[in-house]
Amino acid sequence: MILAAGRGERMRPLTDHTPKPLLRVGGTPLIVRIITGLADAGIRDLVVNIAHLGDQIRDALGDGDRLGVRIRYSPEPVALETAGGIVNALPLLGDAPFVVANADVLTSYDFSRLVPVAGAMEGDGRLAHLVLVPNPSHHPQGDFGLSGTRVINTGAQRLTFSGIAVYRPALLGGILPGSKAALAPVLREAIANGRVSGECHPGVWHDVGTPERLAQLDRSYNDKQLHT
Numbered sequence: 001m002i003l004a005a006g007r008g009e010r011m012r013p014l015t016d017h018t019p020k021p022l023l024r025v026g027g028t029p030l031i032v033r034i035i036t037g038l039a040d041a042g043i044r045d046l047v048v049n050i051a052h053l054g055d056q057i058r059d060a061l062g063d064g065d066r067l068g069v070r071i072r073y074s075p076e077p078v079a080l081e082t083a084g085g086i087v088n089a090l091p092l093l094g095d096a097p098f099v100v101a102n103a104d105v106l107t108s109y110d111f112s113r114l115v116p117v118a119g120a121m122e123g124d125g126r127l128a129h130l131v132l133v134p135n136p137s138h139h140p141q142g143d144f145g146l147s148g149t150r151v152i153n154t155g156a157q158r159l160t161f162s163g164i165a166v167y168r169p170a171l172l173g174g175i176l177p178g179s180k181a182a183l184a185p186v187l188r189e190a191i192a193n194g195r196v197s198g199e200c201h202p203g204v205w206h207d208v209g210t211p212e213r214l215a216q217l218d219r220s221y222n223d224k225q226l227h228t
Helices: 030-040 054-061 081-093 111-124 184-192 211-220 223-227
Strands: 045-050 070-075 098-102 105-107 128-133 144-147 150-152 158-167 196-200 205-207
Touching (some): 030 054, 030 105, 030 111, 045 054, 045 081, 105 158, 128 150, 128 184, 144 196, 150 196, 184 196
Parallel strands (some): 045 070, 128 196
Antiparallel strands (some): 105 205, 144 158
């Protein structure tokens, strides 16, 4: 699942007329870069949630055929936040663990690493697996700790959640379809119960969160960065 329903308030005025996932770095929309990364990893059945200016995303991506994937859409009349949006899409995602990625990040992460993780999670009791990254300058406090392969809520060396993960549907079992719900409290409860694993991605990762960061990244971007 690709999360693409957000309003992108911090990206205004750019997002007043263009949905954040369609903003470009190096001439390519951010969401297309994520789709390409998933397709290269063999993950080709995709669900994209849409809300703000969602028709533009649907028009740009279509059914995904030209990108080598199959896309289905999960529309939200009003953005349901991250956890609510995923719950709304569960009928399209099925019962098995699934990969989730934010549409507005630029990364060299190899999504094929998550395929065996998803397979193992079907029987081992984990509810989530998170990809963490070193803290960027705009988020120095981080989000979660990592003890070996276990994600923890505390710890001196906290890392930032990348927005890339594998979830089991059961993680979201307490959320009613159609309701707004944030993801962080759900994750913290599962982490406290010892049911979340993780890894640290030391390579390229950018959260394109403001017009200034987008412009800086576009000026300095080099496609070769994503293959190192």
